[in-house]
Structure formats: C-alpha cells, structure tokens
Amino acid sequence: EPEVTQTPSHQVTQMGQEVILRCVPISNHLYFYWYRQILGQKVEFLVSFYNNEISEKSEIFDDQFSVERPDGSNFTLKIRSTKLEDSAMYFCASSEGLEQYFGPGTRLTVT
Amino acid sequence: QKEVEQNSGPLSVPEGAIASLNCTYSDRGSQSFFWYRQYSGKSPELIMSIYSNGDKEDGRFTAQLNKASQYVSLLIRDSQPSDSATYLCAVLGSNYKLTFGKGTLLTVNP
Numbered sequence: 001e002p003e004v005t006q007t008p009s010h011q012v013t014q015m016g017q018e019v020i021l022r023c024v025p026i027s028n029h030l031y032f033y034w035y036r037q038i039l040g041q042k043v044e045f046l047v048s049f050y051n052n053e054i055s056e057k058s059e060i061f062d063d064q065f066s067v068e069r070p071d072g073s074n075f076t077l078k079i080r081s082t083k084l085e086d087s088a089m090y091f092c093a094s095s096e097g098l099e100q101y102f103g104p105g106t107r108l109t110v111t
Numbered sequence: 112q113k114e115v116e117q118n119s120g121p122l123s124v125p126e127g128a129i130a131s132l133n134c135t136y137s138d139r140g141s142q143s144f145f146w147y148r149q150y151s152g153k154s155p156e157l158i159m160s161i162y163s164n165g166d167k168e169d170g171r172f173t174a175q176l177n178k179a180s181q182y183v184s185l186l187i188r189d190s191q192p193s194d195s196a197t198y199l200c201a202v203l204g205s206n207y208k209l210t211f212g213k214g215t216l217l218t219v220n221p
Contacts, residue, residue, distance in 0.1 A: 031207055041213075095207065099145070102156070
C-alpha cells in the first residue's frame, strides 16, 4: 500500500540554524500539506500546497518557513533560524481528494 | 477561529464493549469530517471519513454526523486492546486545511 515517507525521523539542531525536512508524498497525489504537533498538544495545520504554489497557510507559517517541491517526488519544509519553540513533530500529508494521509513524522528538537 | 472540541478523556472501556467518542465543531458551513487514530509517538492514521448526515459503517467502526447539531461521533464496536489510542476528530476547511480537536484518549481493558 502506498504511503507518505519522511526523512529524517529525528533532527536535532541548535537555535538559529536552518533545517530542511523532507517528504515523499504518495505518487498520484496532487495536494500536499505540512502539520506540526507540539508535545501534548493538538495537530496544527501549517500549509497546503497544490500546483506548485501555496494554497493556504496558517499564522504559524510566517517568513521563517518555506515549502518547495524541488522535483517530481519530494516536498520539503525549510525552517530558517530555528527557535526553541519550533521543537515539535512535523507531519507531511498528501491527498488525491479530501482524505489526507500522513507520513510518520520528523521529530525536530531545537537546543 | 474555527474550533473542534473533544472530551480529552481518558475513556476507559472493557474489551468487547462499545466505545463512543464525540466531537463538536464551530463552523456551521463545514462539510467534510474525519476520524484519525494516533498511537503514542506515531502519526495520525485515517480511519473514517463522513460527509453526509447519518451513519457510515466500516467494519467495527461507525461514524455519525449531525450537521444541524454540529456534532460528529465515532462508535467502535467489540473494542479490542489494540484500539487503545488517541482518537482525533478533524474538520476540513477552505483550501483543504484540516482543523483537529485535541483528541480523546481511549483505553480498552482486557
């Protein structure tokens, strides 16, 4: 069964550094998303992406964040100048229609 | 601010019983609703979607939707210890944005 994959599974970085989280969506899906979940809190929407552009972004998704589809398979989330409060699980998801399927997540720890 | 509310639990049921999980949402215009299961430390796993008023059954799971009351529920029949997880209610908004509730922790006791 096709699934969303994410790398790395765990990323540790120092405050102020840039990180790139990578995702390979399900191959025939056209819609891509990033969500995050701070430990003990709800899953929060960050951004949706379709046809090589952002469809919607939340107020969390400020200038510190960017997304890119650099080739036909990868979808990336870049976080510039990381802060302690960026520590969270970051989930990539993809969909063909309304149903979104999530990857296993990347645990980002900012020290 | 569009909200999705769930009782955080924990909800504890014996093995073989019916577990009933509830969710309310604030945006009356919402049309698409989902239940995800999340095991501790894992990602959300889609288990049910529902778009029309009434019941939708899939195996041991039944989703129920009442748009007039802005209420979605999930019933799990013949609950198993492997069903122990946090169940997340999610509502789809504009541009495919999912808004999640905080989740209900379900524990099924053998």
